[in-house]
Amino acid sequence: MPSREELEEEDRRVRQLRIAVNLALSVIGQTDMSLTQAQEMVAAARSMALRLFPGKELAFDLIYLPRFRRLLAERFGYSRPILSG
Numbered sequence: 001m002p003s004r005e006e007l008e009e010e011d012r013r014v015r016q017l018r019i020a021v022n023l024a025l026s027v028i029g030q031t032d033m034s035l036t037q038a039q040e041m042v043a044a045a046r047s048m049a050l051r052l053f054p055g056k057e058l059a060f061d062l063i064y065l066p067r068f069r070r071l072l073a074e075r076f077g078y079s080r081p082i083l084s085g
Contacts, residue, residue: 013052035076
């Protein structure tokens with residue numbers, strides 16, 4: 001069973017990731033950026049997620065990637081995969 005400190009650290013990392021993803025979504029949705037810049041921001045958010053939670057690529061792809069896809073489709077009419085590999 002994880003210790004209290006371990007649980008608090010995980011909560012801190014979850015909050016940090018949530019803030020970063022929400023910030024990226026806001027910046028993409030509210031600024032004048034290109035599709036390429038938006039894709040780079042998505043890739044940066046995913047990289048951060050994997051630094052905070054190594055080996056959890058699938059979790060990011062299931063939880064956060066659909067939000068980014070919807071936003072890119074809405075903003076740029078883009079429907080192809082955002083990230084490769």
